[in-house]
Amino acid sequence: MTRGKHRESVENQLFTLLKKTPVYFNRAADYKELSKKYDYVVVATGKDTAAKEMGLWIDYGVVHLRGGLVFGTFESTSSTVYFNTRYAGQGYARLAPWSSTQAIIGLCNIGCSEYEMDRLYTNFLEEENLAHLEFYYKFSLPIFSTGRVSNFKSGNVLLVGRSAGLTERLLGTGAVEALISGILAARAMIHDLDYESLVKPLQKHVENISAIRAPYENLDNEGLDRLVAMINTPGIKQAIYNTGINFIDMAGGILNKIKS
Ligand SMILES: Cc1cc2nc3c(=O)[nH]c(=O)nc-3n(C[C@H](O)[C@H](O)[C@H](O)COP(=O)(O)OP(=O)(O)OC[C@H]3O[C@@H](n4cnc5c(N)ncnc54)[C@H](O)[C@@H]3O)c2cc1C
Numbered sequence: 001m002t003r004g005k006h007r008e009s010v011e012n013q014l015f016t017l018l019k020k021t022p023v024y025f026n027r028a029a030d031y032k033e034l035s036k037k038y039d040y041v042v043v044a045t046g047k048d049t050a051a052k053e054m055g056l057w058i059d060y061g062v063v064h065l066r067g068g069l070v071f072g073t074f075e076s077t078s079s080t081v082y083f084n085t086r087y088a089g090q091g092y093a094r095l096a097p098w099s100s101t102q103a104i105i106g107l108c109n110i111g112c113s114e115y116e117m118d119r120l121y122t123n124f125l126e127e128e129n130l131a132h133l134e135f136y137y138k139f140s141l142p143i144f145s146t147g148r149v150s151n152f153k154s155g156n157v158l159l160v161g162r163s164a165g166l167t168e169r170l171l172g173t174g175a176v177e178a179l180i181s182g183i184l185a186a187r188a189m190i191h192d193l194d195y196e197s198l199v200k201p202l203q204k205h206v207e208n209i210s211a212i213r214a215p216y217e218n219l220d221n222e223g224l225d226r227l228v229a230m231i232n233t234p235g236i237k238q239a240i241y242n243t244g245i246n247f248i249d250m251a252g253g254i255l256n257k258i259k260s
Pocket residue numbers: 001027028029030044045046047065160161162163166167172173174175176178
C-alpha cells in the first residue's frame with residue numbers, strides 16, 4: 001500500500017472521502033487532555049504510548065526497519081520477500097517495485113542491536129546483489145515495539161490500529177485492521193455499543209496470524225527452503241491461492257489452542 005504524501009496514498013484516499021470532518025495538521029494531540037473535554041477519545045497515533053501509560057500493553061519485542069527507494073530495472077508486477085537468517089534473523093527483507101525503474105527495499109530485523117543492524121543491512125544488500133543500486137532516498141525507522149493490548153478501552157479512551165496492537169507479528173501488516181477497528185470504534189460510540197466485544201474477533205484474527213511466528217522462528221535457512229518448496233507443491237499451491245480458504249487463520253487458530 002502506498003503511504004505518505006503521494007496523491008494515491010492510503011492517507012490521501014481517506015482524506016478525499018471526508019465530507020465535514022476537520023483535519024488539523026502538525027498538531028500533536030494529547031489524549032489525556034482531550035478525554036476531559038470530549039465524550040470519547042480515539043487513540044490512533046500508531047504508537048504504543050497510550051496503551052503503555054494505561055497499563056494495557058503486552059510487549060513482544062522490538063523491530064528494526066531500514067531501507068530506501070532505489071533506481072534499477074524491476075518487474076513491476078511482482079514483489080520479492082527474502083527469508084534468510086544470515087541477515088534477517090527471524091525477520092525478513094523485501095524488494096517491492098514501485099514501477100519498472102523504482103523499488104522500495106527494506107530489511108526488517110527483530111531484536112538485534114543498532115550496531116548489528118548496520119552490518120546486517122550491508123550483508124543483505126551484498127548477498128542479494130542490491131549493493132550497486134543507486135538510492136533516491138534512505139530510511140531508518142525509529143525502533144518500534146510489537147505487542148497486543150489486554151483491553152481496548154479505558155474510561156472514555158478507545159484504542160485502534162497499531163495503538164491497539166492490531167498489527168500482525170508475522171510480516172507486520174495492519175492497515176486493513178487499522179481501518180476496521182476505526183470503523184468499529186465509531187460504531188460503538190454512535191450506537192452506544194460495547195467496543196471491546198466488537199473488536200475482539202479482529203484481535204483473534206491478528207493473533208492467529210502472529211501465532212505462525214513461533215514455528216517459523218525455529219527454522220534455519222534449509223528449513224525455510226523446505227517450507228517455501230512445500231507451499232509451491234502443485235495441489236497445495238492451488239489450495240492456498242485459489243480456494244479462498246484462510247489457511248493462515250486456521251493454522252494460527254490451532255496453534256493458539258494448543259498453546260492455551
Ligand atoms: C514501512 C512500513 C510498511 C508497511 N506496509 C504495510 C503493507 O503493505 N500492508 C499493511 O497492511 N500494513 C503495512 N504496514 C503496517 C501499517 O502501515 C500499519 O499497521 C497501519 O498504518 C497502522 O495504522 P494506524 O492508523 O494505527 O497508524 P499510522 O498509520 O501510523 O497513523 C498514525 C498517525 O497518527 C499521527 N500521530 C502520531 N502521534 C500523534 C499525536 N500525538 N497527535 C496527532 N497525531 C499523531 C502520525 O503522524 C500518523 O499520521 C507497514 C508499516 C510500515 C512501517
